[in-house]
Amino acid sequence: MKLCRNGIVLCLALAGVLVGVALLAGCVRWQEKTVGFYVYAMEPFSVEGYVLPLFGARVAIAGGVSLTLYTNSHGKAVTQLPPGTYQVTASHSGYSPVNRVITLYTLDLGPLYYDFQLAPTGG
Numbered sequence: 001m002k003l004c005r006n007g008i009v010l011c012l013a014l015a016g017v018l019v020g021v022a023l024l025a026g027c028v029r030w031q032e033k034t035v036g037f038y039v040y041a042m043e044p045f046s047v048e049g050y051v052l053p054l055f056g057a058r059v060a061i062a063g064g065v066s067l068t069l070y071t072n073s074h075g076k077a078v079t080q081l082p083p084g085t086y087q088v089t090a091s092h093s094g095y096s097p098v099n100r101v102i103t104l105y106t107l108d109l110g111p112l113y114y115d116f117q118l119a120p121t122g123g
Contacts, residue, residue, distance in 0.1 A: 032080045033104050034111035039075045039090045042119050051117055057092040059116075083108075090116035 037059045040051035053075025060068050061079075063086035069077035083106045091097035095118035102114060 031106055032082050033108055034078065035081050035102075035104065036076055036078045036111055036113040037069065037071070037088065037090065037116065038113060039071050039077070039092070039116045039118060041092070041095060042117050044120050054092050054095070054118065057090055057095075057116075057118070060089045060091070062087045062089075078111075088114065088116075090118060092118055094121060095119060096121050 039054045039057035039059065041054045043050040043052060053073070054071060055073050055075065057071040057075065057077075058068060059071065059077045061081070064084040065081055065086075067079065069079055071077045081104055083104045085101060085103045087099065087101055089097055089099050098116045098118055100114065100116070104112065
């Protein structure tokens with residue numbers, strides 16, 4: 001029984017050393033997550049609910065990190081974010097903005113994607 005207990009202690013000690021070495025080597029970027037945002041325009045008067053990608057939509061991120069992204073021709077914007085809670089606003093001229101709170105966790109397996117569907121403003 002004593003040998004088994006010593007083996008467990010040895011394994012725990014080795015795991016602690018490996019974690020310490022990884023931190024000293026600067027391996028903390030593993031926590032950053034690849035996060036993608038898709039922004040679509042809801043087609044007005046569409047019974048089927050068609051959506052089209054919005055080029056040049058603004059994606060504003062506020063929280064532990066504050067930044068602004070713009071979507072490509074596929075309506076997609078991608079960035080790296082550390083774990084935390086963020087307020088994300090997707091907007092485009094002629095459309096009502098959409099706000100969402102997202103939370104990224106350290107153990108999330110990524111990449112993570114979020115969809116935003118913007119409705120045209122009346123007028």
